Amino acid sequence: MARVPGRAARPARAGGLSVAWTYLRLAVLVEIQYRVNLVVQLLQSAVAVGTALAVLTLVFSHTTDLGGWSHDELLVVLGLHVLIGGLIATFVQPNMTRLMTDVRQGTLDFALLKPVDTQLLVSCREVNVWQLADVVIGAAIAGTGVARVGAVDAAGALGFAVAAVCGTVLVYCTWLVVTTGAFWLVRMDFVAELFDGLYQAGRWPVTIYPGWLRVGLTVLVPLAFAVTVPAQALTGQLGWRTLAGAALLALVLAVVTRVCWRLGLRQYSGASA
Amino acid sequence: MRVSPALYYTVAKASVVTQFQYRAANYFYMVGMVAEPIVYLVVWTTVAEAQGGSVGGITPGEFAAYYIVWTLVRNMNIVLTPYAWEERIRQGRMSGELLRPVHPIHYDIAFFAGWKIPVILMWLPVGALLALVFHPSTDIRPLEVAVFAVAIWGAYLIRTMFMWVLGLLTFWTTRVSAIFEAWFTAELLLSGRLVPMSLMPDWVRTLAAFTPFPSSFGFPIDSLVGDLSTGELLRGLAVQAGWIAVGAGIVALTWRFAVRRYSAVGN
Numbered sequence: 001m002a003r004v005p006g007r008a009a010r011p012a013r014a015g016g017l018s019v020a021w022t023y024l025r026l027a028v029l030v031e032i033q034y035r036v037n038l039v040v041q042l043l044q045s046a047v048a049v050g051t052a053l054a055v056l057t058l059v060f061s062h063t064t065d066l067g068g069w070s071h072d073e074l075l076v077v078l079g080l081h082v083l084i085g086g087l088i089a090t091f092v093q094p095n096m097t098r099l100m101t102d103v104r105q106g107t108l109d110f111a112l113l114k115p116v117d118t119q120l121l122v123s124c125r126e127v128n129v130w131q132l133a134d135v136v137i138g139a140a141i142a143g144t145g146v147a148r149v150g151a152v153d154a155a156g157a158l159g160f161a162v163a164a165v166c167g168t169v170l171v172y173c174t175w176l177v178v179t180t181g182a183f184w185l186v187r188m189d190f191v192a193e194l195f196d197g198l199y200q201a202g203r204w205p206v207t208i209y210p211g212w213l214r215v216g217l218t219v220l221v222p223l224a225f226a227v228t229v230p231a232q233a234l235t236g237q238l239g240w241r242t243l244a245g246a247a248l249l250a251l252v253l254a255v256v257t258r259v260c261w262r263l264g265l266r267q268y269s270g271a272s273a
Numbered sequence: 274m275r276v277s278p279a280l281y282y283t284v285a286k287a288s289v290v291t292q293f294q295y296r297a298a299n300y301f302y303m304v305g306m307v308a309e310p311i312v313y314l315v316v317w318t319t320v321a322e323a324q325g326g327s328v329g330g331i332t333p334g335e336f337a338a339y340y341i342v343w344t345l346v347r348n349m350n351i352v353l354t355p356y357a358w359e360e361r362i363r364q365g366r367m368s369g370e371l372l373r374p375v376h377p378i379h380y381d382i383a384f385f386a387g388w389k390i391p392v393i394l395m396w397l398p399v400g401a402l403l404a405l406v407f408h409p410s411t412d413i414r415p416l417e418v419a420v421f422a423v424a425i426w427g428a429y430l431i432r433t434m435f436m437w438v439l440g441l442l443t444f445w446t447t448r449v450s451a452i453f454e455a456w457f458t459a460e461l462l463l464s465g466r467l468v469p470m471s472l473m474p475d476w477v478r479t480l481a482a483f484t485p486f487p488s489s490f491g492f493p494i495d496s497l498v499g500d501l502s503t504g505e506l507l508r509g510l511a512v513q514a515g516w517i518a519v520g521a522g523i524v525a526l527t528w529r530f531a532v533r534r535y536s537a538v539g540n
Contacts, residue, residue: 040450040451043451044451047458055467062324062472063324066323190298193301194305197305200308200309201311201312203312208319213315
């Protein structure tokens, strides 16, 4: 017969931030053992960014303005695109891939048993540290663009901060809502593939896309709010209405995501079922 | 055993039957692939409109025609990825392939060629839908259709050969991904995949002429929707044949040395 511990203290509910911080530290400690991977990652990032810059140069060798955006303004868009893409690849995508696997194999049990909010836990377990290279490179390109446009003031910087937070929340929520689909559909491997393909469209401001496509890229995949709107803030083109819209949408989608997550968990039947 | 048409027929038929079972997966793959040319198309349409209706003599309708045919040629360009060789070698699967009586490249050519049949059939509605949305404009001569029908298979063979050579590098080093990425980037810029080659600066076009890339991407598209003369069309096919021969020669040579380096453990 198993012995029941008499006076085992109930574990204290761990603070969300400290859990996330611990996972991040662990990921860094593990990855520091494989430093060559940093060189490989830097090479691949450099090739990708070099190609993107070459394309930008090619486009502007044929025109001086793309749908109302100048070369330097598009540098800001490109930089933010690389930066946000790096954030997704570092923090969001690896967690969502693991969540899909856990749901399929029933190993989500282990996460559910831990004394911390499960949505938080499944969102911070994996960190793909070297992808942060893209965040740094993207920030450098965006910074160069901002300096060359020279249109950013205190209000613009504040607008950018708000827009960037809203964009990040929207991207995370979109990923999680779609991944939650795994609770019903089980196999969702194509999602990462599809999202990557669509994310490439964000390299250009969504304002250049024809109407139906622009609506899709704003509502279905929040590329507009993740990349274009923060870039507008940094190039002095952002109105407060768009910003308020982004904040409202982020709030609504955060609530929707929470509801979807709860419904999904109710659907989950565990490893032994 | 000699390489016979029967071998090709059997392997290709098995591939056709297999891939028809994975219709949904094939379709998702295709839809994800369409995002890339649509982005290019939108960007260049915007540029053309800003320049008063055309850029480098290409109108939005012609860009649409180019990038719609692009989607079919891109599908024809899918061959065994060089990354697959790592698995072949690491898991010892090469041992089995080496025991077969003919050179393993014949199985790969036949397998992927068979796969193209369902892919082309499944592409037809996608192409029709894209044409409805983006209004392509081009005039197509019967000869262009004939050359295109040959050229897409030429492109397929060229890419098969060079991807095989890249894959064989895996026999010497395991850190191949940087080489592969560099190759794919050169291909993107020099093949006509990114943009019709006529929009590239002169020096890029000169450089591209010394590579197999335009023959496996830009030429098949231009043969159908471009304004190539009969002479240019036939010369393009001849260049394709030349690159197939060069590729096959490098494969034969590399294979002989690569296979000597192969050693398998266990079964």
